[in-house]
Amino acid sequence: MERNLHRQLANMKKSLFDQGYLDEQFIQLEELQDAANPNFVEEVVTMYYRDSARLIQNIDHALEKNPLDFAKLDNYMHQFKGSSCSIGAKKLKNECTQFKEYCETGNGEGCKRTFQQVKKEYAALKKKLEHYFQFARQVGPVEKACRPK
Amino acid sequence: MVMDQEMGRYPSSSSSSSSSGAPNLHVLAVDDSHVDRKVIEKLLKISCCKVTAVESGKRALQYLGLDGDKSPVEFDGLKVNLIMTDYSMPGMTGYELLKEIKGSSRLREIPVVIMSSENILGRIDRCMEEGAEEFLVKPVQLSDVRRLTDFILQGDEDRQKVGSSKRKLWDVPRSWFTTSCS
Numbered sequence: 001m002e003r004n005l006h007r008q009l010a011n012m013k014k015s016l017f018d019q020g021y022l023d024e025q026f027i028q029l030e031e032l033q034d035a036a037n038p039n040f041v042e043e044v045v046t047m048y049y050r051d052s053a054r055l056i057q058n059i060d061h062a063l064e065k066n067p068l069d070f071a072k073l074d075n076y077m078h079q080f081k082g083s084s085c086s087i088g089a090k091k092l093k094n095e096c097t098q099f100k101e102y103c104e105t106g107n108g109e110g111c112k113r114t115f116q117q118v119k120k121e122y123a124a125l126k127k128k129l130e131h132y133f134q135f136a137r138q139v140g141p142v143e144k145a146c147r148p149k
Numbered sequence: 150m151v152m153d154q155e156m157g158r159y160p161s162s163s164s165s166s167s168s169s170g171a172p173n174l175h176v177l178a179v180d181d182s183h184v185d186r187k188v189i190e191k192l193l194k195i196s197c198c199k200v201t202a203v204e205s206g207k208r209a210l211q212y213l214g215l216d217g218d219k220s221p222v223e224f225d226g227l228k229v230n231l232i233m234t235d236y237s238m239p240g241m242t243g244y245e246l247l248k249e250i251k252g253s254s255r256l257r258e259i260p261v262v263i264m265s266s267e268n269i270l271g272r273i274d275r276c277m278e279e280g281a282e283e284f285l286v287k288p289v290q291l292s293d294v295r296r297l298t299d300f301i302l303q304g305d306e307d308r309q310k311v312g313s314s315k316r317k318l319w320d321v322p323r324s325w326f327t328t329s330c331s
Contacts, residue, residue: 025288032191032291040191048184078237082266083184086288 005139012132021125026088042133048087049126055080056119063112073111074103092121174298175227178202179209179234179246189233192294206241215253229259231301236265236272244276251280260301264289
């Protein structure tokens, strides 16, 4: 029974990787989990969503200004991209890169369009990770991180 | 100096890093990102380091007793063996922090490592020229931290073989005093 749950959890994770939501960095974080800190990754991700909510808001407000302050937008996005990388959020990271490129070329429409994508990905990942961690807590700690093939 | 007097009470084992009971490295981590601070702290703790994590260059300088308001004699933090700082931070960048540290006769010997999400050659060169020990591209890996701590500990061992008794005193963490004092 337990092995079945572990397998289900592993499949959930594999699916997140196959769909490009997560990358290797997520695995690196899982490998830092130990008996003292069995929910380390969940804590980091929770912290990420809490902190980045403010950044998202800042970017939203900045995108409403006219004219756009691309330096400011780039700065906010740099922070957001950094944290997203740190948790292994692959798709998000790529959208952020795209946004930054539009900032560099002063393409306001591009920024706005990309940011809609960013917010969508951000929300989608949050749901998936919440589900994953909820299930992981039920399953209990695994002995070691399982790398998806 | 107070530390000299207290040293007399305890067995002097300014031993090599490999023996148990040897002091752990104390690392000062500087990063404005809450998430990154949490991760670097974990990486360092897993590598058996004591960690102090602060969110800005200004705070780092305060901790090191170099903020201009306090005289160095009042500095009461644990001796820092390594500083790991993010490059891009509001206010004072990691590069500016590096310059402050290397500009201080008291602190310049502390190895400083710069971390950055951007792999920009000019930036790397500038930091290395200013005396950074290493430039790590984020996200920082456990292998990076382990390599760094091994390097620092090896450096300490080498210094102790050559070295001065004053250096050995500095290696003793203050926690030895506080735990043993009744």
